Amino acid sequence: TFMSEAVAGPRAWEASPSEHRKWVEVFKACDEDNKGYLSREDFKVAIVMLFGYKPCKIEADSVMSSVNPTTSGLSLTEFLNIIRKKKEAQLYRNEIRHIFTAFDVHYCGFLTLEDFKRAFSQVAPKLPERTVLEVFRETDQDSDGHVSFRDFEYAMKHGQAE
Secondary structure (H helix, E strand, O other), rough: OHHHHOOOOOOOOOHHHHHHHHHHHHHHHHHHHHOEEEEEHHHHHHHHHHOOOOOOOHHHHHHHOOOOOOOOOOOOOHHHHHHHHHHHHHHHHHHHHHHHHOOOOOOOOEOHHHHHHEEEEEEEHOOHHHHHHHHHHHHHHHHOOOEEEHHHHHHHHHHHOO
16 A cells, blocks of 8 residues: 555664663562562562553463473573564654654644645655545545544554455
8 A cells, every 4th residue: 555655664773782781770670589480470569660560461371371381481582582572563643643743733632635636745745646536535544534543553564465
Protein backbone atom coordinates (compact mmCIF):
# COMPACT_ATOMS: atom_id res chain seq x y z
CA THR A 1 0.00 0.00 0.00
CA PHE A 2 1.03 3.60 -0.46
CA MET A 3 0.86 4.30 3.29
CA SER A 4 3.38 1.55 3.96
CA GLU A 5 5.78 3.19 1.53
CA ALA A 6 5.15 6.66 2.94
CA VAL A 7 6.83 5.98 6.27
CA ALA A 8 9.50 3.43 7.01
CA GLY A 9 8.79 1.13 9.92
CA PRO A 10 10.66 1.24 13.19
CA ARG A 11 14.30 1.81 12.42
CA ALA A 12 17.08 -0.08 14.10
CA TRP A 13 17.74 2.23 17.00
CA GLU A 14 20.63 2.20 19.40
CA ALA A 15 20.41 3.49 22.93
CA SER A 16 22.88 6.17 23.92
CA PRO A 17 25.57 5.01 26.35
CA SER A 18 23.86 6.88 29.19
CA GLU A 19 20.48 5.34 28.38
CA HIS A 20 22.07 1.87 28.18
CA ARG A 21 23.69 2.45 31.59
CA LYS A 22 20.30 3.49 33.00
CA TRP A 23 18.72 0.25 31.75
CA VAL A 24 21.52 -1.82 33.32
CA GLU A 25 21.11 0.11 36.61
CA VAL A 26 17.36 -0.54 36.59
CA PHE A 27 18.01 -4.24 35.94
CA LYS A 28 20.43 -4.38 38.88
CA ALA A 29 18.07 -2.40 41.14
CA CYS A 30 15.18 -4.75 40.32
CA ASP A 31 17.25 -7.94 40.60
CA GLU A 32 16.48 -8.65 44.23
CA ASP A 33 19.15 -10.77 45.94
CA ASN A 34 21.49 -10.34 42.92
CA LYS A 35 20.17 -13.53 41.29
CA GLY A 36 21.44 -12.47 37.85
CA TYR A 37 17.95 -12.45 36.39
CA LEU A 38 14.58 -10.73 36.79
CA SER A 39 11.57 -12.66 38.03
CA ARG A 40 8.12 -11.81 36.71
CA GLU A 41 7.56 -9.32 39.55
CA ASP A 42 11.05 -7.83 39.11
CA PHE A 43 10.29 -7.30 35.42
CA LYS A 44 7.04 -5.49 36.23
CA VAL A 45 8.86 -3.13 38.61
CA ALA A 46 11.54 -2.45 35.96
CA ILE A 47 8.89 -1.51 33.38
CA VAL A 48 7.24 0.85 35.87
CA MET A 49 10.63 2.49 36.50
CA LEU A 50 11.47 2.86 32.79
CA PHE A 51 8.09 3.46 31.12
CA GLY A 52 5.81 4.61 33.95
CA TYR A 53 3.19 1.88 33.68
CA LYS A 54 2.65 -1.60 35.12
CA PRO A 55 2.61 -4.26 32.39
CA CYS A 56 -0.64 -6.19 32.07
CA LYS A 57 -0.79 -9.95 32.60
CA ILE A 58 -0.67 -10.60 28.83
CA GLU A 59 2.52 -8.56 28.37
CA ALA A 60 4.18 -10.16 31.40
CA ASP A 61 3.10 -13.66 30.23
CA SER A 62 4.45 -12.97 26.76
CA VAL A 63 7.83 -11.78 28.05
CA MET A 64 8.21 -14.56 30.62
CA SER A 65 7.22 -17.26 28.10
CA SER A 66 10.13 -16.17 25.89
CA VAL A 67 12.62 -16.75 28.71
CA ASN A 68 15.04 -19.69 28.53
CA PRO A 69 13.23 -22.48 30.44
CA THR A 70 16.44 -23.51 32.24
CA THR A 71 16.65 -20.14 33.99
CA SER A 72 14.06 -18.75 36.37
CA GLY A 73 13.82 -15.34 34.78
CA LEU A 74 14.99 -12.69 32.38
CA SER A 75 18.76 -12.33 31.90
CA LEU A 76 20.34 -8.90 31.47
CA THR A 77 20.82 -9.53 27.73
CA GLU A 78 17.17 -10.57 27.27
CA PHE A 79 16.01 -7.61 29.36
CA LEU A 80 18.06 -5.11 27.34
CA ASN A 81 16.73 -6.55 24.09
CA ILE A 82 13.11 -6.26 25.28
CA ILE A 83 13.63 -2.70 26.51
CA ARG A 84 15.28 -1.66 23.21
CA LYS A 85 12.30 -3.06 21.24
CA LYS A 86 9.81 -1.31 23.54
CA LYS A 87 11.70 1.96 23.12
CA GLU A 88 11.75 1.57 19.31
CA ALA A 89 7.98 0.95 19.29
CA GLN A 90 7.42 3.98 21.51
CA LEU A 91 9.55 6.20 19.24
CA TYR A 92 7.75 4.88 16.14
CA ARG A 93 4.34 5.62 17.66
CA ASN A 94 5.53 9.16 18.50
CA GLU A 95 6.69 9.54 14.88
CA ILE A 96 3.26 8.47 13.60
CA ARG A 97 1.60 10.94 16.00
CA HIS A 98 3.91 13.70 14.71
CA ILE A 99 2.98 12.97 11.08
CA PHE A 100 -0.73 12.87 11.94
CA THR A 101 -0.45 16.23 13.72
CA ALA A 102 1.31 17.73 10.69
CA PHE A 103 -1.59 16.57 8.48
CA ASP A 104 -4.20 17.90 10.98
CA VAL A 105 -3.67 21.61 10.26
CA HIS A 106 -7.06 22.59 11.76
CA TYR A 107 -6.40 20.66 15.02
CA CYS A 108 -9.68 18.75 14.66
CA GLY A 109 -8.31 15.44 15.86
CA PHE A 110 -9.19 13.84 12.54
CA LEU A 111 -8.15 14.20 8.90
CA THR A 112 -10.35 14.97 5.93
CA LEU A 113 -9.73 14.31 2.25
CA GLU A 114 -8.74 17.98 1.93
CA ASP A 115 -6.08 17.48 4.63
CA PHE A 116 -4.70 14.53 2.65
CA LYS A 117 -4.71 16.52 -0.62
CA ARG A 118 -2.89 19.44 1.03
CA ALA A 119 -0.26 17.21 2.66
CA PHE A 120 0.37 15.13 -0.47
CA SER A 121 0.58 18.23 -2.66
CA GLN A 122 3.48 19.36 -0.46
CA VAL A 123 5.36 16.08 -0.21
CA ALA A 124 4.44 14.45 -3.54
CA PRO A 125 3.13 17.18 -5.90
CA LYS A 126 3.15 14.90 -8.97
CA LEU A 127 1.06 12.21 -7.30
CA PRO A 128 -2.23 11.80 -9.19
CA GLU A 129 -5.31 12.95 -7.26
CA ARG A 130 -6.93 9.52 -7.70
CA THR A 131 -4.00 7.98 -5.80
CA VAL A 132 -4.49 10.44 -2.94
CA LEU A 133 -8.20 9.55 -2.92
CA GLU A 134 -7.33 5.85 -2.87
CA VAL A 135 -4.95 6.35 0.06
CA PHE A 136 -7.62 8.33 1.92
CA ARG A 137 -10.26 5.64 1.32
CA GLU A 138 -7.82 2.93 2.38
CA THR A 139 -7.03 4.81 5.60
CA ASP A 140 -10.65 5.78 6.43
CA GLN A 141 -11.50 2.44 8.07
CA ASP A 142 -15.19 3.16 8.72
CA SER A 143 -15.79 5.22 5.53
CA ASP A 144 -17.15 8.20 7.47
CA GLY A 145 -15.04 10.78 5.61
CA HIS A 146 -12.79 11.31 8.63
CA VAL A 147 -9.50 9.62 9.46
CA SER A 148 -8.96 9.41 13.22
CA PHE A 149 -5.49 8.97 14.73
CA ARG A 150 -6.44 5.36 15.38
CA ASP A 151 -7.30 4.82 11.67
CA PHE A 152 -4.09 6.59 10.66
CA GLU A 153 -1.92 4.61 13.08
CA TYR A 154 -3.54 1.34 11.96
CA ALA A 155 -2.88 2.17 8.29
CA MET A 156 0.75 3.07 9.01
CA LYS A 157 1.37 -0.10 11.04
CA HIS A 158 -0.72 -2.40 8.86
CA GLY A 159 1.15 -1.24 5.80
CA GLN A 160 4.43 -2.30 7.43
CA ALA A 161 3.35 -5.95 7.56
CA GLU A 162 2.71 -6.14 3.83
